Amino acid sequence: MKALYYDAVVIGGGAAGMASALALDAAGFSTAIIEREEQLGGILLQCIHNGFGLHEFAEELTGPEFAERFIEKTKVSRITCYLHTTVLSLRPVGSVHTDDREKELYCVSPQGVLHIRARAVVLAMGCRERNRGNVRIPGSRPAGVYTAGLAQRLVNIEGYIPGKEVVIIGSGDIGLIMARRMSWVGCQVKAVVEILPYPAGLTRNIVQCLHDFAIPLYLSSQITRIFGNDRVEGVAVSPLEKGVLVPDKGFRIDCDTLLFAVGLVPENELSKDAGVELYSATGGPLVDSFLMTNLEGVFACGNVLHVHDLVDWVTEEGRRAGAYAAEWLKGARPLVQIRTKAGTNVRYVNPGKLNPQEDTRVYLRSLIVKNHGVLELRMDNRVIKTIRQGHVQPSEMIQVPIHSKDLEGFTRDSVLEFGLA
Numbered sequence: 001m002k003a004l005y006y007d008a009v010v011i012g013g014g015a016a017g018m019a020s021a022l023a024l025d026a027a028g029f030s031t032a033i034i035e036r037e038e039q040l041g042g043i044l045l046q047c048i049h050n051g052f053g054l055h056e057f058a059e060e061l062t063g064p065e066f067a068e069r070f071i072e073k074t075k076v077s078r079i080t081c082y083l084h085t086t087v088l089s090l091r092p093v094g095s096v097h098t099d100d101r102e103k104e105l106y107c108v109s110p111q112g113v114l115h116i117r118a119r120a121v122v123l124a125m126g127c128r129e130r131n132r133g134n135v136r137i138p139g140s141r142p143a144g145v146y147t148a149g150l151a152q153r154l155v156n157i158e159g160y161i162p163g164k165e166v167v168i169i170g171s172g173d174i175g176l177i178m179a180r181r182m183s184w185v186g187c188q189v190k191a192v193v194e195i196l197p198y199p200a201g202l203t204r205n206i207v208q209c210l211h212d213f214a215i216p217l218y219l220s221s222q223i224t225r226i227f228g229n230d231r232v233e234g235v236a237v238s239p240l241e242k243g244v245l246v247p248d249k250g251f252r253i254d255c256d257t258l259l260f261a262v263g264l265v266p267e268n269e270l271s272k273d274a275g276v277e278l279y280s281a282t283g284g285p286l287v288d289s290f291l292m293t294n295l296e297g298v299f300a301c302g303n304v305l306h307v308h309d310l311v312d313w314v315t316e317e318g319r320r321a322g323a324y325a326a327e328w329l330k331g332a333r334p335l336v337q338i339r340t341k342a343g344t345n346v347r348y349v350n351p352g353k354l355n356p357q358e359d360t361r362v363y364l365r366s367l368i369v370k371n372h373g374v375l376e377l378r379m380d381n382r383v384i385k386t387i388r389q390g391h392v393q394p395s396e397m398i399q400v401p402i403h404s405k406d407l408e409g410f411t412r413d414s415v416l417e418f419g420l421a
Contacts, residue, residue, distance in 0.1 A: 004116045006032045006080070008325055009105060011087050011270070012124035014042020015311050016302025016318030018070040020122045023322025025077045029329055032080040032116070034087055034107060040074060041067035042126055043149070044311065046156045049177055051204075055312035066311060085109035090121065090274040092295060103297060120297045120325045123271055123285065124318060127264040127303040135169070135262055139226030142233075148174045148261040152181065161185050163257025167235055168192045169223055172395070173201040173309065175261025180209035182259075190253050191216045193223055193237055198369045200263075200395050202309060223258075224250065232258050264307045274298070281348035282306040289334050289355035290324040291317070299325050306350050306363065309397050313363070320361075338410055343378070343419030347394065354416060356407035362400045364418055366392040375400065378417045379407065392420060 010021045013035030024031040033040070044052070047063030054060055057069070074081065087107050094101040103121045107114040129147040144163055146154075152174065154160040166182050168175045171194040179189045192210060197220045199206050210217055218237060222245060225236040235258060238250035266284040268276070277294040279286040285293045285300040292299050301321035302314040337353040340362065347365045354360055366373075373389040375398070385406055392398065400418070407416070 001113050001115050002111060004032075004114060006030045006116065006118045007329055008032075008120040008122065009034060009103070009116060009118040010122040010124055010322075011090075011105075012042070012126055012302070012304070013037070013040040013081065013083075014124065014126050014302065015044060015067065015070065015315045016126070016304070016321070017042070017122070017124035018074055019315045019318030020124055020299075020301060020322035020325070021079050022070070022073055022077060023319050024120075024122075024326050025079050027323070027326035027329075029120075029326060030078070030080075032082060032118075033074070034082045034085050034105075034116075036084065036086045038084050040071050040081065040083070046149075046153045047177075048156050049181070052311050055310070056315050063311075070315075082107065082109055082114070085114070087270055090270055090298075092297075093117070101296065120299065120329055122318075122321055122325055123268075123276075123293075123298065123300040123304050124302050124321075125267040125270065125304045127266050127307055129174075129260070129264060130262045131260055135260070137223055137226055140229050142226070142228040142231050144228070144232035144257045145226070146257070146259050148172075148178045148259045151257075151259050152178055155181060155185060161187065163187065163232075163255075165190060165255040166257045166259060167223075167253055167255045168259045168261055170194060170261035170263070171196075171199040171201050171206070171217060171219075172261045172263060173205050175259065176201045176205040176209040178259055178261065179215050180213060183213045183215070187257075189213070189215045190255055191218055191237070193218045193221050193235075195222050195240070196220070198393065202395060226258060227252070232256050264303065266304045266307065268304060271300070271304070276300075279306075279348065279350075279352065281342065282350065284350075287351045288353040289337050289351060289358075289360060290328060291321045291351060292324065292328065297325075297328060299328075306348065308363075309395065313397065313399070316361075317363075336410075336412060338379075338407070338412075338414040338416055341415050341417040343376075343417040345420035346418050349418050354402060354407070356410045356414070357404055359401070359403050362402055362418070364398050364400065366394055366396075366398065366420055368420065369393040370420070374421050376419045376421060377406070378419065379410065380414050389420070 007029035
């Protein structure tokens, strides 16, 4: 068994992982990236559509182009990359009475089992797709049922077309993008079916991926059965009225392929096994103002923390996580932290704690769809700031800059609550 030591280890080589590792390397710390695929880049490598990098690079790039810019930076850094390597376990070692315990990782790699010790670890494993088992649609198990991400990989990387007549469940961004992609390769996309009364994806994707291709979108509708034994032959669609299925108004769509785009879940099996406390609203770790979990020296960023809508925000958060990890390695600790709280019409707020003595950024998601909304920040039952929002919807993450002057008068028991009206 090969034994190795680094100041910091980043688990995951996507946008968040590379940004974190580069920040740690720039601060002078020996850093390793552990990536289970054969190359860095993560999910970006199969996202050949454009729309990436508008905030990060002020230009529009495809996913592979965005990834390549960070891969090239990583190549000329001192970062060590372990590719095709999977972390099996993560454990703090040493005395429980110190906040600077080393972390012990066991990994399986082409070179055999690796035993790695590090002072800091950054979790950047990304997210995974929900599948048919999560939505429990009746029917047999015919061929032709895929998650949208798998179909994207088959078409964009493997060069296979999974079917000819396609129905997509869910109007999340990847489902919308795959509606357009399947149309481009000559398939007939017969419908996108969404259980919510509003689209789940970004407005630009609704326009560019559905309207531009005249693809029907059925809102407040649910697929209630999959027909077919050897291969998908069709699906039954029923509308919902006031949240109740109305089968009598249902109809059948004939198809040979069904793609599931029913949401993403932060990939946190390793985190849970290590003892990381998770935030029920996001499925990701609960973090403080350093983006640090309840395990000292273990940080989290990107889609493993909460599912983002833009890779630019993933990258920005990864860079901050790496910078915070570097500060922590130098001995810095947040002296005072105040809790954040999701208030009226807000699903979650990240991070869970803030340092009131520094400027920072908070991410949150709305529970409502509304034009001309008002975001209200309350601390200790008093309004400290209001921010007008032109449009809010659950699919679009809201970024809120928080300045130290906004939090003047805080106490150790203060709570900063975010509400939408």
